Amino acid sequence: MQFLKDEGVEYIFGYPGGAVLHIYDEIYSQDDVKHILVRHEQGATHMADGYARATGKPGVVLVTSGPGATNAVTGIATAHMDSVPMVVITGQVPTHAIGSDAFQEVDCVGITRPCVKHNFLVKDVHDLAETLKKAFYVATTGRPGPVVVDIPKDVTAPNVRIPYEYPASVTMRSYNPVVRGHPRQMKKALDLILSAKRPMIYTGGGVVLDNASDELVRFTRTLGYPITNTLMGLGAYPGTDPQFVGMLGMHGTYEANMAMHNCDVLIGIGARFDDRVVGEVSKFCPHARIVHIDIDPASISKTVKVQVPIVGSVLNVLREINGMLEGTNRRPDAQALSEWWDRINRWKSVDCLSYDHSDTLIKPQSVLQKLHEVTGGDAYVTSDVGQHQMWAAQFYPFDKPRRWINSGGLGTMGFGLPAALGVQLAYPDAQVACVTGEGSIIMCIQELSTAKQYDLPIKVINLNNRYLGMVRQWQEFMYENRESHSYLDSLPDFAALAESFGHVGMKIENPGDVDGALREAFAMKDRLVFMDFITDPAENVYPMMMAGKGQNEMVLSAHSRQRELA
Amino acid sequence: MRHIISMLLENEPGALSRVAGLFSARAYNIESLSVAPTEDASASRMTLVTSGSDEIIEQITKQLHKLIDVVKLLDITGDAHVEREIMLVKVRVAGSAREEVKRIADIFRGRILDVTQSTYIIEVTGDGAKLDAFIGALDHKSILEVVRSGALAIVRGERGLRL
Ligand SMILES: Cc1cc2nc3c(=O)[nH]c(=O)nc-3n(C[C@H](O)[C@H](O)[C@H](O)COP(=O)(O)OP(=O)(O)OC[C@H]3O[C@@H](n4cnc5c(N)ncnc54)[C@H](O)[C@@H]3O)c2cc1C
Ligand SMILES: Cc1ncc(C[n+]2csc(CCOP(=O)(O)OP(=O)(O)O)c2C)c(N)n1
Ligand SMILES: [Mg+2]
Numbered sequence: 001m002q003f004l005k006d007e008g009v010e011y012i013f014g015y016p017g018g019a020v021l022h023i024y025d026e027i028y029s030q031d032d033v034k035h036i037l038v039r040h041e042q043g044a045t046h047m048a049d050g051y052a053r054a055t056g057k058p059g060v061v062l063v064t065s066g067p068g069a070t071n072a073v074t075g076i077a078t079a080h081m082d083s084v085p086m087v088v089i090t091g092q093v094p095t096h097a098i099g100s101d102a103f104q105e106v107d108c109v110g111i112t113r114p115c116v117k118h119n120f121l122v123k124d125v126h127d128l129a130e131t132l133k134k135a136f137y138v139a140t141t142g143r144p145g146p147v148v149v150d151i152p153k154d155v156t157a158p159n160v161r162i163p164y165e166y167p168a169s170v171t172m173r174s175y176n177p178v179v180r181g182h183p184r185q186m187k188k189a190l191d192l193i194l195s196a197k198r199p200m201i202y203t204g205g206g207v208v209l210d211n212a213s214d215e216l217v218r219f220t221r222t223l224g225y226p227i228t229n230t231l232m233g234l235g236a237y238p239g240t241d242p243q244f245v246g247m248l249g250m251h252g253t254y255e256a257n258m259a260m261h262n263c264d265v266l267i268g269i270g271a272r273f274d275d276r277v278v279g280e281v282s283k284f285c286p287h288a289r290i291v292h293i294d295i296d297p298a299s300i301s302k303t304v305k306v307q308v309p310i311v312g313s314v315l316n317v318l319r320e321i322n323g324m325l326e327g328t329n330r331r332p333d334a335q336a337l338s339e340w341w342d343r344i345n346r347w348k349s350v351d352c353l354s355y356d357h358s359d360t361l362i363k364p365q366s367v368l369q370k371l372h373e374v375t376g377g378d379a380y381v382t383s384d385v386g387q388h389q390m391w392a393a394q395f396y397p398f399d400k401p402r403r404w405i406n407s408g409g410l411g412t413m414g415f416g417l418p419a420a421l422g423v424q425l426a427y428p429d430a431q432v433a434c435v436t437g438e439g440s441i442i443m444c445i446q447e448l449s450t451a452k453q454y455d456l457p458i459k460v461i462n463l464n465n466r467y468l469g470m471v472r473q474w475q476e477f478m479y480e481n482r483e484s485h486s487y488l489d490s491l492p493d494f495a496a497l498a499e500s501f502g503h504v505g506m507k508i509e510n511p512g513d514v515d516g517a518l519r520e521a522f523a524m525k526d527r528l529v530f531m532d533f534i535t536d537p538a539e540n541v542y543p544m545m546m547a548g549k550g551q552n553e554m555v556l557s558a559h560s561r562q563r564e565l566a
Numbered sequence: 567m568r569h570i571i572s573m574l575l576e577n578e579p580g581a582l583s584r585v586a587g588l589f590s591a592r593a594y595n596i597e598s599l600s601v602a603p604t605e606d607a608s609a610s611r612m613t614l615v616t617s618g619s620d621e622i623i624e625q626i627t628k629q630l631h632k633l634i635d636v637v638k639l640l641d642i643t644g645d646a647h648v649e650r651e652i653m654l655v656k657v658r659v660a661g662s663a664r665e666e667v668k669r670i671a672d673i674f675r676g677r678i679l680d681v682t683q684s685t686y687i688i689e690v691t692g693d694g695a696k697l698d699a700f701i702g703a704l705d706h707k708s709i710l711e712v713v714r715s716g717a718l719a720i721v722r723g724e725r726g727l728r729l
Contacts, residue, residue, distance in 0.1 A: 121580070298628035
């Protein structure tokens with residue numbers, strides 16, 4: 001505990017059990033590090049994760065051995081896929097009992113190995129402080145990620161007292177992430193960037209993780225190039241800026257994907273060429289030479305071969321390149337750039353996010369547009385996984401980084417509610433909205449109880465379409481409408497359920513009531529309000545890039561298709 | 567193409583399983599893998615033989631590098647290097663076969679380490695092809711057990727892999 005305090009840890013998200021009782025006893029007798037008691041270990045990991053994504057500081061989790069550890073695995077894997085810094089302390093059976101199938105024993109290091117950045121088993125109390133220091137160091141440096149520290153019960157036994165000293169620094173001969181870009185590569189990149197006739201900037205979660213938004217804005221504005229963000233990168237460049245052409249990828253905008261397909265120089269920054277972005281590899285950016293800045297060499301040329309790789313941190317590399325840009329009077333070809341923008345604006349006029357309005361059914365998109373309006377575009381928005389997630393990404397433009405918090409890589413339903421609670425703890429006065437679906441919210445609904453205990457006044461926006469909507473959409477498009485197990489029968493009365501947890505519940509069924517309900521809810525600054533919006537069950541997410549297709553072959557909504565033809 | 571990757575790993579209990587887990591999780595091939603401590607007790611040396619396209623080999627080396635327990639790594643395939651593997655073979659030998667097997671072992675510079683009334687244990691070292699050839703030269707029915715170390719390799723000259 002003394003170590004965690006010295007490390008500057010503010011909150012631990014945890015759940016007690018036999019193997020960690022010594023630690024809990026220490027927690028009892030101090031109040032520097034605040035412990036948040038969750039209702040399920042998955043909730044602890046997502047809360048710590050939400051806290052980490054919103055603040056940039058590592059989230060800290062404490063769970064017991066056996067089932068405590070296995071329940072945490074989903075949250076650890078979620079953080080791992082999105083490179084979120086987290087330290088997860090798991091209890092373990094005493095060292096002498098390891099390997100004996102003891103009560104609540106699992107091979108935690110073995111189970112978590114494939115879904116952590118690194119993990120440790122501490123066998124000797126003398127190694128404890130140093131190992132924890134290493135865990136925080138590995139979790140937060142280079143490409144961040146979760147680190148598990150498995151601690152057998154005897155290692156924390158109170159009768160073993162050793163002199164403690166906070167290890168102020170740590171060196172590891174086997175771990176030295178490269179953060180400075182190679183000067184020759186950066187020079188090559190600059191030449192290529194300035195030679196572009198049809199440039200495209202494509203940035204991802206790495207910019208957010210490295211707090212490099214200011215440098216990215218400087219870079220993009222100096223060049224005047226179009227920019228797109230991945231789902232994980234939203235907010236790193238202001239979503240309402242005219243140079244921003246929207247998200248790219250499977251449910252990205254038509255203009256972003258068309259610009260990707262037609263560009264001649266692609267500048268990838270802190271993004272990992274994920275399959276939801278690339279689509280069919282052989283059809284990806286067929287005319288482009290590619291610059292890729294990434295701190296993880298393994299992200300470079302993993303799926304798509306790039307011509308100018310730069311290994312280094314986004315912040316350092318962009319700062320250097322910006323310096324070089326400002327120190328030269330070479331500028332991009334203005335004529336070509338203006339023609340390129342004309343083409344992009346024509347794609348934009350397809351208005352790919354347009355949707356049918358209705359007087360009788362609530363359109364989910366309209367709820368998010370209203371949410372944007374009511375919160376002044378300045379809320380922290382977490383989401384679960386499904387159609388609602390995509391609509392939030394499309395219809396709530398983020399102007400600041402770390403405002404959009406969702407599970408992109410693993411796509412974990414159940415993430416949104418606990419993550420929102422972690423964000424609200426970090427920023428007690430901020431507006432925090434959890435955009436969810438009736439399928440996802442049920443997966444971690446128990447955390448409404450945690451929200452009550454700690455008075456966390458988040459606002460839950462449940463886009464209730466009575467379907468596992470994303471699954472239903474795929475069944476409509478790819479399985480001739482056979483809705484196999486995508487209808488959610490026997491749903492609870494969510495408003496009443498929220499009330500039973502001690503919160504405010506609302507059910508909104510008419511389009512005319514959306515605005516009023518949102519305003520009323522956000523006016524209740526000290527209450528958690530659960531808004532159950534009964535939405536159009538047939539609505540689909542458009543546009544959509546289907547499997548095996550290129551970025552220029554998106555499926556558009558009926559509206560946009562007409563405009564595309566015109 | 568076949569690649570030989572040499573690595574120095576932290577001598578930690580989990581290090582080997584991290585490497586093995588990486589190969590199974592990412593569906594890379596392992597032809598052989600051998601690992602043992604070095605003159606420096608804090609590190610062990612691993613020699614890993616794998617195969618794949620250039621892109622896959624590039625990913626393999628990058629992913630291995632990323633493992634926190636990997637201190638240093640060198641793909642020595644392109645360097646002039648010495649490659650050796652040791653094999654122990656137990657064969658059933660009776661009557662005239664005793665002489666015949668001994669003669670074959672001599673040709674392969676093998677040594678007979680153990681002799682009983684009905685068996686020999688023969689040690690042969692060399693590259694993989696030589697060991698395969700030795701097995702091919704024996705009467706298949708007489709082979710009782712084969713144990714191979716997997717390839718060990720080291721770069722010639724000044725270049726190499728040191729802490
Ligand atoms: C239902 C659903 C639909 C989806 N649809 C889409 C979609 O339409 N479009 C879309 O984009 N995504 C979509 N996703 C998300 C997708 O699965 C991926 O999670 C996402 O595309 C990855 O984003 P990223 O490339 O920014 O990488 P991230 O996972 O954010 O990775 C960050 C990259 O930056 C690097 N990095 C980290 N720190 C630094 C640093 N300090 N300096 C330099 N580099 C650094 C890392 O090494 C890594 O390569 C969807 C997900 C779901 C669940
Ligand atoms: C834990 C988990 N199980 C299954 C899935 C597969 N899946 C992706 S989206 C989705 C439907 C989500 O339904 P809902 O939360 O109601 O959102 P909607 O798509 O209707 O907006 C499912 C089942 C998943 N992402 N996560
Ligand atoms: Mg739904």
